[in-house]
Structures are given as C-alpha cells and as structure tokens.
Ligand SMILES: [Zn+2]
C-alpha cells in the first residue's frame with residue numbers, strides 16, 4: 001500500500017485523502033466557509049469556527065472541554081437544555097436581559113450562539129444538519145473509542161449514553177452499527193449491551209468475526225470464561241473463510257480482529 005499512514009482519529013491504517021474507517025481528512029483541507037487552510041484533523045476552523053464537514057481528530061485537552069471535540073456537538077444540545085431550564089428558572093425571579101447571561105453561564109462558557117438569541121434558539125452552534133443520523137452516531141462512537149484508548153474514563157462515561165442513543169435512534173442498523181453499539185457496551189461495562197448486539201450479529205451471520213469477538217467480550221464481562229473460550233474457538237475456526245469474505249467492517253476494525261485473534265491463540269495454547 002502506497003502512502004499508508006495512521007488515521008489520527010481512529011488509529012487504523014489509512015491511505016488517500018480520507019480515512020476509510022471514519023472519514024477523517026488525512027491531509028490538509030480548507031474551511032468550507034472562509035477557505036482558511038486547516039490542519040489535518042482539525043474539527044473546527046481556527047479562524048471562523050465552522051465545523052469541518054468531515055470527521056476529524058484533535059488531541060484531547062488541546063482546547064479544553066468546550067473546545068472543538070465532535071462530541072461537543074452532542075453535548076451542546078444537552079447543555080442548551082440545561083441553559084434553557086436555567087433560563088426558565090431565572091425568568092421567574094429576574095429581568096429578561098439577565099436570562100441570556102444565566103444561559104451562557106450554564107453552557108459552561110461555550111461559544112454562545114449569538115448571545116441574546118440563546119433563549120429563543122438554544123440548540124444552535126455547530127451545524128450538524130449536514131450529517132446524517134448514521135454519521136452522527138459514528139462520530140460519537142469514534143469519539144468514545146478514542147477517549148477509551150486514551151484512558152479518559154470520565155468522558156467515556158459522559159459521552160457513551162449519547163452515542164448509544166444515537167444508534168438506537170437509527171431506523172435500520174447494519175451489523176457494523178451493532179458492533180459499534182456493542183463495543184460501547186464493552187468499554188462502559190454494560191455486558192448486556194455487548195452480548196445482545198453480538199447475538200443479533202451472529203443470528204444474521206454466525207461466523208461474523210466481530211460478532212464472535214463481541215460475544216467473547218460479553219461473556220468475559222459476565223465472568224463466564226468457558227463460554228468466552230467457545231467463542232474464541234469459533235473465531236479461529238471462522239477466520240480463514242471470513243478473511244476471504246473480506247467484509248468492509250473487517251478492514252475498518254482490523255486492529256480489533258488482530259488483537260482478538262492473538263488473544264484467542266495465546267489462550268488456546
Ligand atoms: Zn479514521
């Protein structure tokens with residue numbers, strides 16, 4: 001593979017202009033609004049604040065919580081709700097012009113969507129209307145996984161429920177979507193979520209590598225090593241044929257598969 005690099009957002013090997021896994025631009029790109037040159041992985045334009053249309057990474061903490069992480073997009077609707085509630089409470093006892101101040105405070109100092117307008121239109125700021133529900137869910141999933149790999153348990157726990165909700169809202173879930181949902185369960189200690197998604201995947205394709213991996217994880221979370229070993233063996237048995245089947249999600253989750261296969265082999269010895 002020529003020019004293979006590692007996606008800064010999801011960590012898979014990637015080549016070309018966009019990550020095949022998560023869509024993060026791999027090279028420099030420009031702001032759709034003001035055409036400023038953006039660095040690889042920028043989520044928001046540094047000049048005008050326009051969200052970069054594609055999925056994009058940024059090291060956690062570079063700009064703080066309210067900075068430019070994609071999950072802030074989801075958090076904003078939550079914070080806006082908080083702001084709205086706070087505004088309504090203040091409305092009982094305070095003059096109107098102070099409401100927007102209260103709302104701004106409640107939003108944690110997030111760049112306000114136009115000061116006084118916050119009251120009328122609390123859910124503004126980053127424009128996610130150009131993202132499909134599937135893209136929004138995947139963006140949240142990628143963020144949860146990145147935070148998990150960075151050991152940021154607090155933010156994982158904060159963001160995971162939004163990611164789960166985003167997937168549950170999807171009218172139709174692919175097997176890859178179900179794997180994402182199950183992985184969120186696995187990294188947040190919700191064994192039932194991991195197990196249920198694994199079951200659904202394996203009902204549709206009993207040799208699905210990611211379904212088997214997830215099923216083993218779910219069993220281990222429940223402390224059922226015997227059952228987990230059974231899934232390990234099924235994983236190793238299914239591997240050659242499934243490698244040939246080359247489902248797109250296998251390429252996207254190559255790291256997970258490699259890790260699980262290595263684990264299954266070492267435990268099987
Ligand atoms: Zn990626």
Ligand SMILES: [Zn+2]
Pocket residue numbers: 031032033034035036045046047048049050
């Ligand atoms: Zn811009």
Ligand SMILES: [Zn+2]
Pocket residue numbers: 176177179180249252253
């Ligand atoms: Zn996936």
